[in-house]
Amino acid sequence: MSIVSSRLLSPFASKAAMPTAASTAVPAGRDLRLDFFRGLSLWFIFLDHVPSNIMAWITVRNYGFSDASEIFVFISGYTAAFVYGRVMNERGFVVGAARILKRTWQIYVAFVFLFVFYVAEISYLATRFQNPLYTEESGFFEFLQKPEIILIEALKLRFLPANVDVLPLYIVLMGFFPFVLWPLRRWPNVTLAGSVVLYTVARLLDWNISLYPYDRYWFFNPFCWQLLFVIGGWCALGGVQRIENFLKSRTVLVLSILFLMYAAALQLSWLFPGVTRKLPTWALILPLNKSDLSLFRLFHFLALANIVVRFIPMDAAFLRSSWARPVILCGQNSLEIFCLGVFLSFSAHFFITEISARFHVQMLVSLTGICIMIAVAWLMSWYKNIDRRGGKPPPAQTGLGERTA
């Protein structure tokens, strides 16, 4: 079912270096593809989050079913399993779990930080926005009449600001991850099957977490999206080896390509009502359910990942070129850059509204945002370097390091 390369991490590149799946050995070097594609997904998430941004046209969501969220969640699951799996191997369950929960806490703090900015912006707007053109839209601000409830609900993750939805998902996935990682190392297939069962039951019974206010639910349903996270972890812990022959078969390649082409055609035709009007009913599968991770989206992502890792080897020259460096830097500081991206998309929106909504301004704002993301990512890496040199002797440069999980 999973279609991800055997070469995502170097120890898995050859069977000689990776004799047994369960013993997650010390990696020989960093797989820059993980950093590169996570960085790219962060750029896409930023561009997609600036409302009605012309630059969003370059992002992956316009050319198929899945989007940057799938890339982000999968790679996060992959790196989390890889990094903390190694910690659990070397230092036991308790230390591994403690590290994971520390990371979870950091993500929670990041969420609260973004929430404060969000509330500041909308409160300001709510008191001044009286354009008669938008009487219906201003109904949105009604919930601000009960600030004490909003604050408590937000701390309970039951009130979510716009565009941070992926953070609460990440918090929940990481919070439960010790109890997933432990069996995933011992019985990977059984754990994956359990994840599939949870996904299936959640979809059949409509499980999700409810939100305040109104009768609504988490945008990223954690009962469904956990599947992609676990698939990522399963792949990282040697799952790919077990289905290597299947992944490398011509049939899978052809099916993946056909599916990607079908998705691209359908997604693009959606924009031309004159075309889709003539489509037969069975082809009318859009819009897909993103909240519950529709299977069309899941398989689209897996097909995409299969093609990418097949044609971009781990030692691809461009990954070490200077133009790939900015993307990789962003991917290596993913939590900080994700939060920065959300904050920048607030700011970009503000700029577009206050100054000008023209096309060239949108392009300028988008490019500026990406430049800031790169600059901050570079700064983060610099800080980490001096921290590392500061006290203790530098740890051996092994693999992905905790910070990227």
Add this chain to the structure above:
Amino acid sequence: MRKRLAAIAICFAGLAAGATPGFAQNCPVSHELVATFAPLPQVHADVTKNKKLNILVVSAAPTQTGAAAGLKSYPYFLELALKERLKNTDVTVFAHSVPRKPIDDVVAALPGLLKERKPDLVIWQTGTVEAIRAMDPDVYGDKLLAGVELILAAKSDVILMNQQYSPRTDYMFDGVPYTDNMRYVAQSKDIALFNRYAIMKYWAETGIFDLSAMRNDGVYEKLHRCLGGLLSDFIVRAGSLPGSLE
């Protein structure tokens, strides 16, 4: 040339008289944004046979209810524009709102409204309240489909109209899943979708309208006049009515 001069003269005469010639004249849009592929058979039949066109606008907009003449919003300008284009036709536009209520309440109000108004065409403005409340888009799609089926069963045509482009609140809630569901319903029932969001966004991006004002800056009426004019074009083309330019 003579025709063009005549047209200009008529425009000036109209302006001088305080009338409203060429409603959509100062509100250019790109052609694709107002392209329509679905026909309006009931509208066509009633206009050509009975010289009558009865339109019902349904929405959840707080201030949009009653006979169009009493409103200075797009239903009013739509009525004016259609009356001008369809000279010998008895055009009425009536707006009914279920203020700030989600689609369930609008669908519940439909049977009574359809019975009472007997429209040839229902323009269903929807998607804003649902986006604000972040209603499950799939559930929304199902309800919309049920509502559209009610309208079609009552022998009326339907045009769906999506949410406005509101740059100030664009960040707060996402209308795209609701427009996507409208598109799905429009495709599966072969009805038209008037993409108000894309049209207004185009106006903002090309500088035709500044939509970012915090307070009343007079854009409201101009913009609704444009929307009414464009809608009248849309209806005339989709219904293959005598006023059609194509």
